[in-house]
Amino acid sequence: MLKRSIFGLLAFALVFAMAACGSGNNGSSESATGTGPAPSQSQAAESPSGNSEGASGDIEPEPGAKLLVWDGKDGLPFLQEIAKDFTAEYGIPVEVQEQGGPEQLEKMKTDGPAGSAADILTQPHNDLGNAVKSGFVLPNDFYEEQTRAEFIQPAVDAVTNNGVLYGYPRNMETYALFVNKDLAKDAPLETWDDVIAFAKSFNDVKNNKYGFMTKLDTLYYTYPFFSGYGGYVFGNNGTDPEDIGLNNEGSVEGMKFFSTLKEILPMAPADASDDIKTSLFQDGKLAINLDGVWNIGNFSKLGFDVTMVPLPKFPNGQTPISFAGVKAYYVSAYSKYPNAAKLFARYATSKEALLKNFEITGFIPARKGMDEEPAIKNNEMVVGALKQLESSQPMPSIIEMNSVWTPIQQALELIWNGGDVKATLDKAVEDIRIGISTQND
Numbered sequence: 415m416l417k418r419s420i421f422g423l424l425a426f427a428l429v430f431a432m433a434a435c436g437s438g439n440n441g442s443s444e445s446a447t448g449t450g451p452a453p454s455q456s457q458a459a460e461s462p463s464g465n466s467e468g469a470s471g472d473i474e475p476e477p478g479a480k481l482l483v484w485d486g487k488d489g490l491p492f493l494q495e496i497a498k499d500f501t502a503e504y505g506i507p508v509e510v511q512e513q514g515g516p517e518q519l520e521k522m523k524t525d526g527p528a529g530s531a532a533d534i535l536t537q538p539h540n541d542l543g544n545a546v547k548s549g550f551v552l553p554n555d556f557y558e559e560q561t562r563a564e565f566i567q568p569a570v571d572a573v574t575n576n577g578v579l580y581g582y583p584r585n586m587e588t589y590a591l592f593v594n595k596d597l598a599k600d601a602p603l604e605t606w607d608d609v610i611a612f613a614k615s616f617n618d619v620k621n622n623k624y625g626f627m628t629k630l631d632t633l634y635y636t637y638p639f640f641s642g643y644g645g646y647v648f649g650n651n652g653t654d655p656e657d658i659g660l661n662n663e664g665s666v667e668g669m670k671f672f673s674t675l676k677e678i679l680p681m682a683p684a685d686a687s688d689d690i691k692t693s694l695f696q697d698g699k700l701a702i703n704l705d706g707v708w709n710i711g712n713f714s715k716l717g718f719d720v721t722m723v724p725l726p727k728f729p730n731g732q733t734p735i736s737f738a739g740v741k742a743y744y745v746s747a748y749s750k751y752p753n754a755a756k757l758f759a760r761y762a763t764s765k766e767a768l769l770k771n772f773e774i775t776g777f778i779p780a781r782k783g784m785d786e787e788p789a790i791k792n793n794e795m796v797v798g799a800l801k802q803l804e805s806s807q808p809m810p811s812i813i814e815m816n817s818v819w820t821p822i823q824q825a826l827e828l829i830w831n832g833g834d835v836k837a838t839l840d841k842a843v844e845d846i847r848i849g850i851s852t853q854n855d
Contacts (some may be wrong), residue, residue: 419800420631421658432826435687436674442644443511443764445750447633450614456785459497459593461634465804466807472760473556473557473753473756473757473759473760474493474692475504475506475751475753475757476750476751476752476753476754477572477769479751479753479754480506480507480508480509480754481506481507481508481509481533481534481754481755481758482502482509482511482531482532482533482534483497483508483509483510483511483533483534483536483657483743484506484509484511484512484513484518484521484530484532484534484535484536485510485512485513485536486512486513486515486536487512488708488775489536489741489775489777490510490512490690491775492770492771492774492777493762494510495770495774496761496762496767496770496771497509497510499761499767500758500761500762501832503761504564504754504757504761506754506757506758508758511532511534513534515537515538515541516541516848517535518532518535518537519537519541519545519548519550520744522535522545522548522550522748523548523841524750525748526550526746526747527748529748529750530799531746531748531769532746533686533700533745533746533748533749533750533751533752533754533755533758534745534746534749534755534758534759535550535743535744535745536584536741536742536743536744537549537581537741537742537744538587538741538830539572539573539581539739539740539741539742539808539809539810540739540743540808540810540811540815540816541812542572542573542575542580542581542811543575543811543812543813543815544813544816545580545744546575546576546578546580549747550743550746550747550748551580551744551746552744552745552747552749552752552756553578553579553580553581554573554579554580554581554582554745554756554759555579556753556756557582557756557759557760558579559758560581561579561582561583564719564781564782565583565781566780566781566782568586568740568808569583569586569740569742569780569806571582571809572739572740572742572808573710573742580610580744581740581742581743581744582742582743582744582759582760582762582763582778583740583741583742583763583780583781584740584741584742584743584762584763584768584771584777585737585740585741585768585771585772585777585778585779585780586738586740586741586778586779586780586797586803587706587707587708587738587739587740587741587778588706588707588736588737588738588739588802588803588806589635589704589705589706589707589736589737590702590707590722590723590724590725590736590798590799590801590802591603591609591698591702591703591712591718591722591723591724591725591726591798592695592702592703592704592705592709592720592722592795593701593702593721593722593723594695594698594700594701594718594719594720595718595719595720595721596698596718596719597616597698597701597718598612598701598702599644601701603723603726603729604726605726605729606671606726606727606728606729607611607729608726609625609626609678609702609726610626610675610677610678611776612625612626612701612702613678613679613701613702614627614677614678616701617678618688619680621699622694622699622776623699623700623793624678624679624694624699624700624701625678625701625702626675626678626679626700626701626702626704627679627685627686627691627694627695627700627702627703627704628679628686628691628703628704628705629683629686629688629691629704630679630683630686630826630827630830631683631684631686631823631826631827632655632823632826633818633819633822633823633826634737634809634824636672637735637736638671638705638734638735639668639669639671639734639738640664640665640668640673640738641668641734641735641736641807642659642661642668642728642730642732642733642735643664643665643667643671643728643730643732644659644662644664644665644666644667644668645660645662645664645665645668646659646660646662646665646729647659647660647690647714647810647818648810648812648814648815652807652808652809652810652812653810653812655812655814655850658659658843658846658847660818660839660842660843660846661824661836661839661840661842661843665839666835666836666839667729667730669772669829669835669839670835671728671729672829672830673830673832673835676830682701682830682831683826683827683830688699688705691703691705691817692705692709695713696713696716696839699717699759704725707776707778707796707799708775708776708777708792709776710722710776710778710795710796710799711774711775711776711777712776713795714776714793714795718799720794720795721794722794722795722796722797722799723798723801723803724798724801724805725802725805733805734805735805735806735807736802736805736806737807737808737809738803738806738807738808738809739808739809740780740808741777743762743763744759745759763781765781765784768780768781768784769784769789771830772784772787772789772790773789776795776796778790778796778799778800778803785800813853814850814853814854816849816851816853817846817849817850817852817853818846820845820849821841821842821843821844821845821846821849822842824842824845825839825841825842
């Protein structure tokens with residue numbers, strides 16, 4: 415099963431025991447699959463990695479380069495600022511467009527060959543397998559040595575596939591409990607019994623007030639109920655799709671406990687959507703919101719005090735293990751200006767840039783040593799998030815993970831509505847195996 419290890423890195427403790435990690439590099443400018451187009455070559459002197467190197471030690475951008483960057487809505491404010499700085503320093507125009515992560519990969523299928531795709535993508539690490547298999551991204555070769563030295567190992571491992579480093583790590587993500595301190599006051603929240611007791615005393619369903627809320631039909635958020643009892647997705651640190659642990663004895667016990675939370679959250683999964691619970695939390699009608707660290711920036715601007723605390727322990731005494739991920743920039747294999755794109759990705763993940771990113775968005779940087787920055791270590795919500803990161807493990811990044819999400823979503827809905835836990839999980843795993851088999855045909 416997936417194993418948990420805790421690194422003593424106060425600010426960025428996170429475990430990525432992934433078989434995808436490694437220090438090898440193919441030294442090529444092409445995608446690992448060979449299906450992506452080779453980048454253009456500059457006439458300047460070549461570095462050992464095969465890229466053009468200028469006198470400053472930075473990669474030499476192509477003459478006349480201009481760049482397009484894709485990112486989701488939450489990443490745009492920072493990108494727009496850093497793009498201005500980059501253009502001022504290097505004279506290379508940078509356009510920023512809003513595209514969600516999944517949409518980016520879909521658009522690459524058509525926009526890449528057409529020459530209209532972005533030069534830099536922004537992706538979660540768990541989609542790297544798809545991007546590599548499709549030949550969409552180039553290795554992070556020119557700046558590989560610096561990236562491996564300057565970013566924490568779990569983040570480097572997360573953006574590595576089959577020993578090849580692809581990504582330029584930006585930030586680390588997981589989820590924990592956002593707490594409205596005015597509503598929860600001094601209520602203990604160390605165990606699920608504590609949360610349940612508080613919610614029972616606070617709930618006023620008729621007036622749409624709830625003590626606790628989480629998404630109910632998504633494996634990403636419900637994974638702790640599997641992992642906390644010994645369940646897992648894939649064996650061998652998330653890399654063995656033949657070993658599926660989502661219906662083992664621990665997963666069944668965890669889902670049985672999960673189903674008991676309906677007593678304090680009497681609603682259909684569709685009514686616990688991100689939009690609904692965020693609205694309730696912002697309106698002061700939800701006291702405890704299980705949500706992602708990417709909301710730290712937004713929730714710090716509310717009209718009441720908010721803190722963040724790790725997920726509570728289960729009745730069996732075990733600490734929940736949350737899913738975690740790394741967001742990173744990737745250079746498109748279709749870019750006409752791959753050197754300039756690599757330079758921008760490096761520039762946007764410098765210490766100064768990531769500190770600016772944190773100040774603008776609340777994203778937790780993946781660089782080493784930034785835990786001593788006052789803006790980070792003095793932020794109460796970030797400290798709580800970092801504690802949860804100590805009990806996190808990466809979402810599997812192998813392509814077989816694509817076959818997991820829908821069957822488990824359907825299973826969660828059935829279990830929440832009173833379905834037999836064991837039978838429901840057995841059916842879900844059967845569907846996952848069928849999906850994997852079909853995908854691999």
